[in-house]
Amino acid sequence: MPFHLHEAVPWGRNLEEYDEIFAIHAIPRGARILDVAAGPASFAAEANADGWRVTAADPLYVSSAAAISERFQAARTLVMEQINRNLSGYRWDRIGTPRRLEARRVETMRAFLKDFERHGGDRYVEASLPKLPFADAAFDVALCSHFLFLNEATQGRAFTLASVKEMLRVAREIRLFPLVRMDGQSSRLLPQILASVARQGHSATIEAVDWSFQIGATHRLVVRRPAIAA
């Protein structure tokens, strides 16, 4: 049975994984980055320590650190059950074993919680797509990892289109990953998203990633707003 969850659960990645997914190293230090649907990722904590100016946004941040930790523990059981039932849906050469994956996610969540308790709402903003509480072009780059296309079957076309448009309102460039759904099938909405952003005058590219885990999750979508003439 393919991997399936009814809703997006708190399950987070670290800076090294974000770098493999989004080529963070190629973004100049000091750039303003928004991580949308950031969940318990330690990306914001680690990247801020390394010189980028990262804000994380997720509905989860309405909760206390203790409540987020509890939700993570519940998600951990669910996700690990699904992964163990669907081992062939993933490449294990980099991560090793499901146990090592679980340990990595726990370590990431701990780093996130420490930073969340320290920086609270200054860095971790409660926000739910398809609306974001930020000014137009407030960020240089907005990222969205493991949320939009992954959950498109439950979230639907209108939500996904509106979310992409909203991310492009608050950032000059957006990077989205993966371009497959939770069941590993290619996104059915991607062609419509590409047509929609082209109609809005943005340029889109599909780029290979260095990250390799979910089978089929090999590319990211990068969309850039047109440069404003001087």
Ligand SMILES: C[S@@+](CC[C@H](N)C(=O)[O-])C[C@H]1O[C@@H](n2cnc3c(N)ncnc32)[C@H](O)[C@@H]1O
């Ligand atoms: C699988 S986690 C991804 C975390 C992180 N981006 C990463 O790749 O490590 C998905 C996140 O989406 C968040 N989420 C759920 N509904 C959302 C919405 N409407 N807008 C933004 N984020 C949402 C969940 O709270 C959860 O933390």
